Amino acid sequence: MSGGGCSIVWFRRDLRIEDNPALSAGVRAGAVVAVFIWAPEEEGQYYPGRVSRWWLKHSLAHLDSSLRNLGTHLITKRSTDTVFSLLEVVKSTGATQLFFNHLYDSLSLIRDHRAKEVLNAQGVTVRSFNADLLYEPWDVNDAHGRPFTTFAAFWERYLSMPYDPESPLLPPKRIIPGDVSRCPSDTLVFENEAEKASNALLARAWSPGWSNANKALTAFINGPLIEYSKNRRKADSATTSLLSPHLHFGELSVKKVFHLVRIKQVLWANEGNMAGEESVNLFLKSIGLREYSRYICFNHPYSHERPLLGHLKFFPWVVNEGYFKAWRQGRTGYPLVDAGMRELWATGWLHDRIRVVVSSFFVKVLQLPWRWGMKYFWDTLLDADLESDALGWQYISGTLPDGRELDRIDNPQFEGYKFDPNGEYVRRWLPELARLPTEWIHHPWNAPESVLQAAGIELGSNYPLPIVGIDAAKNRLQEALSEMWQLEAASRVAMENGTEEGLGDSSESVPAAFPQDMQIEETHEPVRNNPLPVSRRYQDQMVPSITSSFVRVEDEETTSDLRISAEESSRAEVPENVNTQQNAGVTLNERMLQTAHRSTHIHYNTTMELINVAEDSAVESSSGTRRERDGGLVPEWSPSASSYSEQLVGDENGITSSSSYLQRHPQSHQLLNWRQLPQTG
DNA sequence: CACACTTTGTC
DNA sequence: ACAAAGTGT
Numbered sequence: 001m002s003g004g005g006c007s008i009v010w011f012r013r014d015l016r017i018e019d020n021p022a023l024s025a026g027v028r029a030g031a032v033v034a035v036f037i038w039a040p041e042e043e044g045q046y047y048p049g050r051v052s053r054w055w056l057k058h059s060l061a062h063l064d065s066s067l068r069n070l071g072t073h074l075i076t077k078r079s080t081d082t083v084f085s086l087l088e089v090v091k092s093t094g095a096t097q098l099f100f101n102h103l104y105d106s107l108s109l110i111r112d113h114r115a116k117e118v119l120n121a122q123g124v125t126v127r128s129f130n131a132d133l134l135y136e137p138w139d140v141n142d143a144h145g146r147p148f149t150t151f152a153a154f155w156e157r158y159l160s161m162p163y164d165p166e167s168p169l170l171p172p173k174r175i176i177p178g179d180v181s182r183c184p185s186d187t188l189v190f191e192n193e194a195e196k197a198s199n200a201l202l203a204r205a206w207s208p209g210w211s212n213a214n215k216a217l218t219a220f221i222n223g224p225l226i227e228y229s230k231n232r233r234k235a236d237s238a239t240t241s242l243l244s245p246h247l248h249f250g251e252l253s254v255k256k257v258f259h260l261v262r263i264k265q266v267l268w269a270n271e272g273n274m275a276g277e278e279s280v281n282l283f284l285k286s287i288g289l290r291e292y293s294r295y296i297c298f299n300h301p302y303s304h305e306r307p308l309l310g311h312l313k314f315f316p317w318v319v320n321e322g323y324f325k326a327w328r329q330g331r332t333g334y335p336l337v338d339a340g341m342r343e344l345w346a347t348g349w350l351h352d353r354i355r356v357v358v359s360s361f362f363v364k365v366l367q368l369p370w371r372w373g374m375k376y377f378w379d380t381l382l383d384a385d386l387e388s389d390a391l392g393w394q395y396i397s398g399t400l401p402d403g404r405e406l407d408r409i410d411n412p413q414f415e416g417y418k419f420d421p422n423g424e425y426v427r428r429w430l431p432e433l434a435r436l437p438t439e440w441i442h443h444p445w446n447a448p449e450s451v452l453q454a455a456g457i458e459l460g461s462n463y464p465l466p467i468v469g470i471d472a473a474k475n476r477l478q479e480a481l482s483e484m485w486q487l488e489a490a491s492r493v494a495m496e497n498g499t500e501e502g503l504g505d506s507s508e509s510v511p512a513a514f515p516q517d518m519q520i521e522e523t524h525e526p527v528r529n530n531p532l533p534v535s536r537r538y539q540d541q542m543v544p545s546i547t548s549s550f551v552r553v554e555d556e557e558t559t560s561d562l563r564i565s566a567e568e569s570s571r572a573e574v575p576e577n578v579n580t581q582q583n584a585g586v587t588l589n590e591r592m593l594q595t596a597h598r599s600t601h602i603h604y605n606t607t608m609e610l611i612n613v614a615e616d617s618a619v620e621s622s623s624g625t626r627r628e629r630d631g632g633l634v635p636e637w638s639p640s641a642s643s644y645s646e647q648l649v650g651d652e653n654g655i656t657s658s659s660s661y662l663q664r665h666p667q668s669h670q671l672l673n674w675r676q677l678p679q680t681g
Numbered sequence: 682c683a684c685a686c687t688t689t690g691t692c
Numbered sequence: 693a694c695a696a697a698g699t700g701t
Contacts, residue, residue, distance in 0.1 A: 289692060
């Protein structure tokens with residue numbers, strides 16, 4: 001009945017009906033209008049990649065059919081302004097309440113806060129819930145009430161919290177539909193024709209949708225979980241949980257995963273099954289890393305753009321698109337790396353181990369800017385997840401307080417024999433090496449000519465020689481690091497002399513933009529070896545079609561030249577990035593974020609409270625982009641131009657570690673806070 | 682066998 | 693950085 005008006009349940013990355021607190025709240029309140037708003041342009045540079053959109057499409061269809069079974073359906077809206085669309089839905093349905101579940105990336109924090117403000121102003125009651133994490137980030141603090149800065153400490157605390165994560169909620173039995181007669185759905189288009197063809201094979205391997213996610217969970221817990229510890233060293237993905245895409249879209253409740261896995265843990269502990277227990281601990285730890293990625297994003301909203309430890313801002317990245325392309329196409333000359341990149345290219349999937357291998361190679365050997373790699377992962381992975389990717393790449397790049405050392409280079413040859421001892425993985429993804437004996441499979445450059453001939457391999461022709469030698473890479477890395485420390489020291493001196501932002505400048509927010517906006521880059525960063533004309537514009541990189549990928553690789557291999565001409569590489573692997581405008585002007589402030597999620601009692605957070613205000617932005621933002629910079633800096637949705645320098649000071653202030661990582665740990669919080677204002681540092 | 686030195690895993 | 697495990701003398 002229309003007495004209280006209906007509730008809108010706003011679905012985002014919580015595409016399930018089970019253990020969905022926002023949905024349950026809506027059902028409890030009466031009639032429900034379930035809404036999904038597709039506004040990818042709001043993601044700016046992080047417009048979802050092809051396979052990710054494929055997943056979303058099917059996940060939504062699945063959700064819609066579940067909702068229909070319960071008595072309603074999903075309203076879908078195509079939008080360029082989510083909040084505006086919400087408002088429209090409110091008006092056309094007469095809704096008086098809005099329920100949604102929390103997200104923790106900075107874009108969502110800002111957008112959701114704005115949604116709350118705008119709808120509240122319209123007299124709509126807005127309530128939001130935790131559906132994505134075991135514990136809310138603001139509930140997990142150290143003894144001093146401050147956020148943790150290392151995973152180990154964070155996870156230890158997590159596992160010893162005084163209260164358990166909430167128990168999963170059951171799905172509603174029935175949903176009373178709200179009146180949507182004046183609120184038609186828009187047809188959402190998630191893929192173009194070319195992409196459709198490329199995506200055709202995905203359905204063979206994956207089944208999006210929340211109930212399929214549950215099946216996958218059950219299968220994993222009753223199967224591979226017990227061997228998880230033993231098998232996690234293999235390149236083969238058959239032993240991983242394969243749950244990450246389900247988790248990304250919230251088809252699966254982490255709380256439920258946690259509960260079920262814990263039950264197994266208790267069981268195996270009682271049986272004295274050590275291997276099983278170890279496996280559970282490891283698996284839970286990987287769940288913990290996902291939690292931690294949200295935690296980091298919440299506490300450090302810029303973590304997908306800026307290194308959390310500031311010295312990396314002075315690292316002289318090798319801006320070499322030829323390297324970048326060779327890496328993407330699996331033509332680096334290191335079989336394990338190349339096999340991984342080909343698998344990613346072809347399937348959108350990569351075992352966690354191999355993700356570490358290829359990204360570490362990217363950063364340490366090729367010394368390409370880590371954000372390019374992160375962006376490529378975002379574009380290509382089926383489970384692309386900004387928070388997790390940012391954490392992973394920062395870890396690899398040595399920019400986390402507990403990350404691995406910067407100057408340690410992992411040798412893909414040795415890792416190859418570790419993770420793929422029989423070369424099966426390499427042979428599967430690098431057919432050109434299929435006939436090479438295992439002895440040489442991970443270092444063909446050492447193989448005798450006769451062996452290569454017998455295997456039909458001509459190095460430099462149908463399989464590349466190593467693009468960079470490991471020894472050369474080590475030397476180059478040492479040079480780069482000493483250059484980095486020098487620049488860092490110089491900058492610190494400049495700061496102390498009050499020469500202020502001369503050195504820091506906006507470069508810190510732009511460690512090196514993705515090639516599409518490279519030309520700006522170059523003025524900011526100490527950059528070496530830039531062989532390409534800076535005027536070139538790059539398309540976004542996404543995955544080429546599965547069917548054509550190998551053909552293309554073979555094609556190009558005959559040319560075997562790593563220095564690819566501009567024309568050649570602009571033969572886009574992909575359609576143009578739909579939108580390069582970014583939500584530059586969206587800003588948030590202390591109040592916004594504090595109220596964004598919680599009520600009053602949160603006072604710890606230095607991070608959020610220091611984000612600058614631009615009062616006008618909320619109003620303007622409904623009209624689209626305000627601060628489009630052609631050529632484009634990286635999307636920065638928070639700082640407004642005017643407040644920019646102010647934060648930089650804060651930044652410089654926060655980032656001081658000169659020697660290695662946070663030797664003086666008491667300072668670690670300061671080191672990690674971007675938004676520190678001058679007087680507080 | 683004790684000892685230093687190297688290698689490995691950390692998220 | 694650091695601890696644990698492995699290797700060499």
